[in-house]
Amino acid sequence: MKEEVEEQGGSVCSQQYFFRKWRMEMSHVTIPKVNRFLKCDICTKLKSCLEKTTGREERQTLLQERESHLFQQK
Numbered sequence: 583m584k585e586e587v588e589e590q591g592g593s594v595c596s597q598q599y600f601f602r603k604w605r606m607e608m609s610h611v612t613i614p615k616v617n618r619f620l621k622c623d624i625c626t627k628l629k630s631c632l633e634k635t636t637g638r639e640e641r642q643t644l645l646q647e648r649e650s651h652l653f654q655q656k
């Protein structure tokens with residue numbers, strides 16, 4: 583995440599500050615302990631649609647949907 587922000591010309595606070603802020607203001611945001619890469623409902627739905635869909639244009643639409651969904655999640 584740090585690299586990504588810096589690549590876009592942003593400045594990054596120290597890790598210490600980040601964790602302090604997180605604890606104080608964003609403590610409701612947590613990383614799931616079981617699997618931090620757990621997929622959400624939309625991901626799961628798009629994936630199963632992709633597996634079922636054979637039409638080229640339909641697949642393209644689904645892939646685009648997934649891409650914009652993943653982008654939002656970042």
Ligand SMILES: [Zn+2]
Pocket residue numbers: 621622623624625626651655
């Ligand atoms: Zn998702």
